[in-house]
Amino acid sequence: MSRVVNAAVVVDGDIDSALKKLRKKIEKEGLIKEIKKAMYYEKPTQRRRKKLLKARKKLRKIQQKMKQLEMY
Incomplete structure (x- = not known):
């Protein structure tokens, strides 16, 4: 599960914008979802159920x- 994410560059000491970009x-890469998903084991049945509900x-x-488009 290795990924490469380009680092944000700090320009003129503006750390906030660099952090926001990062x-x-x-x-966008979906890295946060992967980390949360890997934190605990989810049974295949639970995974299928979640996918179906989604x-x-x-x-x-x-x-x-x-329905809204039909109204107009």
């Missing part, structure tokens, strides 16, 4: 958008 890069939620959201 966090954005890490989040798909249902996404479908429900799409259906709601379609």
